[in-house]
Amino acid sequence: MTRPTSSDPKRTLTLRDVSEASGVSEMTVSRVLRNRGDVSVATRERVLEAARSLGYVPNKIAGALASQRVNLVGVIIPSLSNMVFPEVLAGISDTLEDTGLQPVVGVTNYSPEREETVIYEMLSWRPSGMIVAGLEHSEASRAMLAQAGIPIVEIMDIDGEAVDSAVGISHYRAGRQMAEAIIAAGYRRIAFLGTMMPHDHRARKRLKGFEEALAKAGLTLADSEFYSGGSALLKGREMTEAILKRSPDIDFLYYSNDMIGAGGLLYCLAQGIDVPGKIGLAGFNGVELLDGLPRRLATMDACRLEIGRRAAQIIAGKHEGTIGGEVIELFPTLEPGDTIRKG
Amino acid sequence: MTRPTSSDPKRTLTLRDVSEASGVSEMTVSRVLRNRGDVSVATRERVLEAARSLGYVPNKIAGALASQRVNLVGVIIPSLSNMVFPEVLAGISDTLEDTGLQPVVGVTNYSPEREETVIYEMLSWRPSGMIVAGLEHSEASRAMLAQAGIPIVEIMDIDGEAVDSAVGISHYRAGRQMAEAIIAAGYRRIAFLGTMMPHDHRARKRLKGFEEALAKAGLTLADSEFYSGGSALLKGREMTEAILKRSPDIDFLYYSNDMIGAGGLLYCLAQGIDVPGKIGLAGFNGVELLDGLPRRLATMDACRLEIGRRAAQIIAGKHEGTIGGEVIELFPTLEPGDTIRKG
DNA sequence: ACCCGTGCTGTTAGCGGTAACATTAGCGCA
DNA sequence: TGCGCTAATGTTACCGCTAACAGCACGGGT
Numbered sequence: 001m002t003r004p005t006s007s008d009p010k011r012t013l014t015l016r017d018v019s020e021a022s023g024v025s026e027m028t029v030s031r032v033l034r035n036r037g038d039v040s041v042a043t044r045e046r047v048l049e050a051a052r053s054l055g056y057v058p059n060k061i062a063g064a065l066a067s068q069r070v071n072l073v074g075v076i077i078p079s080l081s082n083m084v085f086p087e088v089l090a091g092i093s094d095t096l097e098d099t100g101l102q103p104v105v106g107v108t109n110y111s112p113e114r115e116e117t118v119i120y121e122m123l124s125w126r127p128s129g130m131i132v133a134g135l136e137h138s139e140a141s142r143a144m145l146a147q148a149g150i151p152i153v154e155i156m157d158i159d160g161e162a163v164d165s166a167v168g169i170s171h172y173r174a175g176r177q178m179a180e181a182i183i184a185a186g187y188r189r190i191a192f193l194g195t196m197m198p199h200d201h202r203a204r205k206r207l208k209g210f211e212e213a214l215a216k217a218g219l220t221l222a223d224s225e226f227y228s229g230g231s232a233l234l235k236g237r238e239m240t241e242a243i244l245k246r247s248p249d250i251d252f253l254y255y256s257n258d259m260i261g262a263g264g265l266l267y268c269l270a271q272g273i274d275v276p277g278k279i280g281l282a283g284f285n286g287v288e289l290l291d292g293l294p295r296r297l298a299t300m301d302a303c304r305l306e307i308g309r310r311a312a313q314i315i316a317g318k319h320e321g322t323i324g325g326e327v328i329e330l331f332p333t334l335e336p337g338d339t340i341r342k343g
Numbered sequence: 344m345t346r347p348t349s350s351d352p353k354r355t356l357t358l359r360d361v362s363e364a365s366g367v368s369e370m371t372v373s374r375v376l377r378n379r380g381d382v383s384v385a386t387r388e389r390v391l392e393a394a395r396s397l398g399y400v401p402n403k404i405a406g407a408l409a410s411q412r413v414n415l416v417g418v419i420i421p422s423l424s425n426m427v428f429p430e431v432l433a434g435i436s437d438t439l440e441d442t443g444l445q446p447v448v449g450v451t452n453y454s455p456e457r458e459e460t461v462i463y464e465m466l467s468w469r470p471s472g473m474i475v476a477g478l479e480h481s482e483a484s485r486a487m488l489a490q491a492g493i494p495i496v497e498i499m500d501i502d503g504e505a506v507d508s509a510v511g512i513s514h515y516r517a518g519r520q521m522a523e524a525i526i527a528a529g530y531r532r533i534a535f536l537g538t539m540m541p542h543d544h545r546a547r548k549r550l551k552g553f554e555e556a557l558a559k560a561g562l563t564l565a566d567s568e569f570y571s572g573g574s575a576l577l578k579g580r581e582m583t584e585a586i587l588k589r590s591p592d593i594d595f596l597y598y599s600n601d602m603i604g605a606g607g608l609l610y611c612l613a614q615g616i617d618v619p620g621k622i623g624l625a626g627f628n629g630v631e632l633l634d635g636l637p638r639r640l641a642t643m644d645a646c647r648l649e650i651g652r653r654a655a656q657i658i659a660g661k662h663e664g665t666i667g668g669e670v671i672e673l674f675p676t677l678e679p680g681d682t683i684r685k686g
Numbered sequence: 687a688c689c690c691g692t693g694c695t696g697t698t699a700g701c702g703g704t705a706a707c708a709t710t711a712g713c714g715c716a
Numbered sequence: 717t718g719c720g721c722t723a724a725t726g727t728t729a730c731c732g733c734t735a736a737c738a739g740c741a742c743g744g745g746t
Contacts, residue, residue: 014731014732014733015732015733016732026732026733026734027733027734030733030734031734034734036734058732058733059731059732059733060733061731061732061733062731062732062733062734063732063733063734064733065731065732065733065734066732066733066734066735067733067734067735068734068735069734
C-alpha cells in the first residue's frame with residue numbers, strides 16, 4: 001500500500017471494466033479477446049484499444065470454469081537435475097507450441113507418494129491431458145489417472161502396462177542390446193555401475209536385460225557398484241576407481257547413465273588405462289555433454305526429444321478427437337563411440 | 344469410449360456427488376475437504392469415506408474463483424538446459440513446500456517477446472506471486488508485473504531497477520572480483536570466452552565488470568571468442584583451441600560459464616599445457632559437474648540455491664502480510680580451485 | 687410485401703466451488 | 717425456566733467468465 005504503482009490498481013480489472021471503457025457489452029469484449037464469433041472491425045479496434053490501455057489481463061480461472069476448457073497439459077517427471085527430462089520437456093513444448101496447449105511441470109523426486117500428491121494437485125486443475133514419466137505408479141495414482149477422463153500418456157518406458165497411451169523405449173531390450181554388443185566385441189569380465197535408487201525402474205530394467213543377455217552367453221556380472229546422490233561425474237570416477245582396485249581383471253564397465261560413465265572415462269584416461277583395448281566403457285542416454293569429452297563414450301540414445309514430441313502429439317490429437325490408448329515403441333540406436341573395441 | 348475404465352466416469356464428479364453420497368450439504372463436504380471450520384468427527388469420517396470411494400478430485404478452478412485465492416507461484420526462467428535454473432528451482436520448491444504454495448514454471452528461451460507472452464499467460468491464472476529471472480524486461484512485461492497486485496521477485500541479478508523485490512548477486516562486481524584475483528595472481532595476457540547470446544544480460548554485466556577491472560590495472564582483453572548453441576563442453580574445447588592457436592601468448596582464459604570452462608580445461612590438459620603455470624583458467628557458476636573434473640576449475644558460486652530460497656521466502660512472507668519491495672544482495676564466493684596460480 | 691438469411695450485439699443462466707451469514711440443537715447456569 | 721453460548725450444519729449470493737440463445741437491422745430473392 002506504500003509504493004506508488006502506475007494508475008493505482010486497487011481492484012484487479014474484469015471484463016466489465018473493459019466493457020465500460022469501450023461502451024459495448026462484456027460478451028462482445030469477451031468475443032474480441034478470444035477472436036471468436038463475428039465482431040465488426042470498428043468495435044474490435046475500440047475494445048482492443050481499451051483493453052490495452054487499461055492493461056487488462058483476462059482471468060483464465062473464470063474462463064476455464066465457464067467454458068469447461070483448460071489449455072494446460074500436466075507433465076510429471078521425476079527430476080530436473082539431470083539433462084534427460086529437460087530434453088523431453090523441450091520436445092513437448094515444441095510440439096504443444098502451436099496447439100494452444102501449455103505444459104505445466106510437476107516434479108516427484110522419484111517418490112511414489114510425492115507423485116501421487118502431484119498428480120492429485122495437477123488433476124484438480126482439470127488439465128486437458130497428462131504426460132507422466134514411467135509406467136510404475138501407486139494404485140491410487142493409476143486410479144486417478146484412469147478416472148480423469150482425459151488423455152494420459154506415460155512416457156520413457158514401454159515395458160509394462162499403460163493406463164492409457166504410452167511412448168517410449170524398451171529399457172529391458174536396451175540393456176540386452178548393449179550386453180550383446182559388448183560380448184560381441186570380445187569383452188568377458190563385465191561390471192555394472194549405477195544408481196541404487198530403488199525407484200529408478202528404467203535403470204533396473206536395463207540391468208535386468210543386460211544380465212539376461214550375459215546369462216545367455218554363459219556370463220554373469222563380474223562385479224557391481226551402486227551410488228546415490230552427489231555429483232554424478234565425481235561418483236563415476238570414485239566408483240570406477242573402487243571397482244578397478246577391487247577387481248583388477250575387469251575388462252568392461254557398463255554405467256547406468258552417461259554422466260557417471262563420463263566420470264569413469266576421465267578416470268581411466270587419467271590413469272593411462274588403454275580404452276577400449278584393456279577396458280571398454282559404455283553408458284546410457286546420449287547426452288550432449290559427451291560430445292566434449294576427450295573420447296566419445298559408447299552409449300545408447302534414449303530418443304528423449306522424440307518421446308516428448310510424440311507424447312505431445314497424442315495429447316494434442318486426442319484433444320481434437322480420437323479416443324483410445326495407443327502404445328508407441330521407439331528404438332534407441334547404439335552409438336559405439338570410441339570406448340568399445342571394433343568387431 | 345472403448346476401453347473400460349473402473350466405474351465408468353461419464354461425468355466428472357462434483358461436490359454435489361460427494362454430498363449426496365454422504366448425506367450432508369455441499370458446504371459441509373467442502374469444509375471437510377479443506378479442514379476448515381467445525382465438523383463433527385462422525386460426519387468428517389463419512390464424508391472422507393465417500394470422497395475416497397468415489398475418487399473425487401476437487402475442482403481448484405471453481406475453488407479459486409470462489410475464494411479469490413490461488414496457491415500458485417509463477418516462476419519464469421530463460422532456460423532449463425543448463426544446470427543453473429533447475430538448482431534455483433530446487434531452492435524455490437524446497438521453501439514453498441510447506442507453505443501450501445506451488446511453483447509453476449515458464450521458460451522464455453532468452454526471448455523478451457516470449458517472456459512477455461509467458462508472463463501474460465501466467466498472470467491470467469492469477470498466481471499468488473511471481474518469480475522472474477533477471478531485471479531486464481520489455482516495457483509491457485514490467486507494466487503487467489507492476490499492475491498485477493501480487494508480490495514480484497526478480498532473481499539472479501541486482502544490477503538494475505526492480506519492479507518490486509529482487510534477490511541476486513551483482514554480476515558486474517563478480518566480473519570485477521574475478522579480474523582482480525587473476526591480476527593479483529600475476530596473469531597479464533587475459534582472454535574472454537563466452538556466449539554471444541544478446542539477451543544474456545548477466546554474462547554481459549560480468550564481462551563489463553571484468554573489463555573495467557582490467558582497465559583499472561592498465562590492461563585490456565588480449566583476445567575473445569564467442570559462441571552460441573551446441574554442446575557447451577565441446578564449444579569450450581573448440582574455442583579454446585581456436586584462441587590459443589590465434590593468440591599463443593595468452594596466459595589466462597576467463598569463461599562465461601563453467602561448462603565451456605570445463606571443455607577448455609579438458610583441452611588444455613589433453614594438450615599437456617601447464618595449468619595453472621603457463622595458462623590459468625576460470626569459469627562462473629560453481630556447478631556440481633566440476634567436482635568430477637581431473638582438476639578443479641576456478642569459479643565463482645552464484646548462490647543459486649540460496650537465491651531460490653530467499654525469493655520463495657519473500658513470496659511466502661508477503662502472501663501472509665508484509666508489503667513493500669526489498670532488494671537482497673547475496674555475495675558469491677570465489678573458489679580458486681586448481682587453475683589459478685597461488686598468490 | 688413477406689420471409690429468410692446474415693452480421694452484429696445483447697441477455698440469461700450457469701460453471702463448481704466458497705465467504706458470510708442464518709439456523710438449529712444442545713448445554714450450563716442464574 | 718429461560719437466556720446466552722457454542723458446535724455443527726445449511727442457505728444464499730456471488731466469483732468472472734462463456735455457451736446458448738435472443739434481438740435487431742439490413743438486404744435480396746420470390
